[in-house]
Amino acid sequence: MRVTIAGSSGLIGTALAAALRADGHQVDRLVRRPVAGRDEFRWDPERGRVDSRALDGADAVVNLCGAGIGDRRWSGAYKQVLRDSRIVPTDVLAHAVADRSVPVLVNASAVGFYGDTGDLVVTEDSPAGSGFLAGLCRDWERAAASAAAAGTRTVLLRSGTVIAPSGGLIGRLRPLFRAGLGGRLGNGRQFLSWISLDDEVRAIRAALTTPELSGPVNATAPNPVTNRDFTGAFGHAVHRPTPWVVPGVVLRAAVGEFADEAVLHGQRAVPRALEATGFTFLHNTIADALRTAERGH
Template sequence: MTSDSVVAVAGSSGLIGTALVSALRATDHRVLRIVRRAPSSADEVYWNPDNGEFDPEALYGVDAVVNLCGVNIGEKRWSGAFKQSLRDSRIGPTEVLAGAVADAGVPVLVNASAVGYYGDTGSHPVDESAGPGHNFLARLAVDWEAATTAAARAGTRVVLARTGLVMARSGGALSRLKPLFSLGLGARLGNGRQYMPWISLEDQVRALLFAIRQDDLAGPVNFTGPAPVTNAEFTTTLGRAVNRPTPMVVPGFALRAVLGEFADEGLLGGQRAIPAALERAGFHFHHNTIGEALAYATAGTDD
């Protein structure tokens, strides 16, 4: 791809999407934002994935599509209805977009996924060759990735971006954690031995750009930093970054009482996910350790 290539982005108003659009424009790419409201400018195109409405002609001449759609898994306590909304916000829209990509002959689709694909792996390292877990988030990721099948069958190079916890200066999980840690209320969750696969927002965006351009990168790709850490290590490191002690512990039973099923899947379990595919393809991280990522993420605001 050249610097003046056209990249269409669904989910462009979220944390990652906003940063990606800025990075694409900064490198002279033309960006087409796929939106669910009436377009307000020439660089926007309307779709209604809930009704399957998307005109493939809108993607004619587009060099790559990046799909970042999906309701935040930690937005609220998991009920049956909310779990269904997590599926509906990912699987249906991805099927619609993959079909349009196939019909328009777009050569590249980078589709969001999550390291939750692997389930709770304990201390066992997992790369992209590992199979799926069996909990709700794992089944969600499996079905989410399968929704790209139409594009792959049409010959599109599909990258499944299995992302971990994104460390950003504003927004994301740290926007909720930093104020607590700054007040000395940072706490280990449960026994603290669960792994937290992380990546800085800067490296997440750089990896997305890399995936768009790297012709030999396809299939599942872990978008995680090269050195995953336990929750205990993360807690200690974030405390140091904001110059506060972290002696507190939130017991697992208390998290379950407040958050229900999400506590086990989202906070007390984890994945020791390794970015083998990215590193094999030649990607170099700017932030190689959680200390570097948190120093970046607590330094100010994202560009």
């Protein structure tokens, strides 16, 4: 199988490329800088340009592009960066996939699509929520529509928080928790939909090879947890107490709008579409995922 990946230098893209190559698949990478190897092809989404050689003969394209949601405070300018880094590249790539008749497109999205769902369990059939993140995910997914309209099997992978040995949320929180400064955020009742990095990669590979998967697919472990339970499990994994509470007002002062949309609120999403295909998870509990991440750190 020949797979072309956009956004291959990030946490998920790096792991996915390595896993595919380990199994003997050809992996090509779309890059915006000058190419530095035979497996790289130049593209310039801002100018609508994609090197056609990257897609000619490709069995599938995986689009993982997007600036980090929590990398910076959400100023108006950075919110525009979050949109432009997802919607424009997706639109350009989806049209290129359609023009070249690539059979499969796996396009990243996120469970932020559902907005704040409280205790309500949400599946791929649940409607879009409200707020900036929900609107971003909705428009991000719509940008892939041209590929689906052309007959490409298009999977919209709504990922939860990825639990990995380094990088991502765990990489940012580990120093605090190891210093004994971990604690619940707000009332701790908000749900976290999560998935281990191993299972995220396996979910993408399932999306590449499972004809039944099309449209929205929740890439989340089957057991979402509250922030309180996540905090306790992480403290246990690093052998530290987690006595602290960070009030919502403090979080809002520290990180602004991001606190309400991505920290104090959450989603209780479950992977109905994946499980319907017989997909099984390596890590079903947050405790197991965190222990594995700590062993790999």
